[in-house]
Amino acid sequence: MAVVTFQISIPNNVKLKCISWNKDQGFIACGGEDGLLKVLKLETQTDDAKLRGLAAPSNLSMNQTLEGHSGSVQVVTWNEQYQKLTTSDQNGLIIVWMLCRGSWYEEMINNRNKSVVRSMSWNADGQKICIVYEDGAVIVGSVDDPVLVDTGMHVVSIQWNHTGSVLAVAGSQKASTQDKDANTVQFFTPFGEVNV
Incomplete structure (x- = not known):
């Protein structure tokens, strides 16, 4: 109750x-x-x-x-x-x-006049924001230097780790061997580079 x-x-x-x-x-x-x-x-x-x-x-x-x-x-x-x-x-x-x-x-x-925002998240120190658009664009922004991240996915959500050094991007993309979408999580640095 x-x-x-x-x-x-x-x-x-x-x-x-x-x-x-x-x-x-x-x-x-x-x-x-x-x-x-x-x-x-x-x-x-x-x-x-x-x-x-x-x-x-x-x-x-x-x-x-x-x-x-x-x-x-x-x-x-x-x-x-x-x-x-x-x-x-x-x-x-x-x-x-x-x-x-x-x-x-x-x-x-x-x-941006192109698409609706699906998700936004500030990193831990408040210096960068990640914005995910419905059209798949992912922008990691700071006042000085915004970065466009090419994920190759239909992105549904994003989240920074506790220190703001890794960005997790969740979404789906066409699987190369199948006709259906594969759900994936990708990891990037704040500069848009793949974090392995």
Whole structure:
């Protein structure tokens, strides 16, 4: 049996598509249809309250709606090192948000205008982001030097290792001996080189 200790209603009953929790600062980003993007922050109980067995979150200290997307927000991911939020919608629009004086603001906007973003992930030190597009393009980006990674796959997801030195790319590709797709995971360096 699940016990709900805290609940937040979404305006106009808009369907949610994604959620991501910033574990360091406690922010929660949720994206949904019609460009819905909210950043919430739950103040959790103190260690003293935990010892006494009191309920989990008790106070909503932030409930901000971020405006910038017009399409359904599909992907939300945190850069915890630099306290930034990166979001993408069904039109392929990517927005990097920054926290300034207690509110979230657009810092950068990017639109490749070719394909929808399937997945995004920042590396451990927050210096590089990997963006996977529905058309199979994989871009490892930094402010100075973005790298296009040719995986030869239909990519569905990516994830950095804990140090940010290896990027795992999951997807499927045509098997050379069969007529069906083979599911594979490939590994790359942050510079787009195959990591064996």
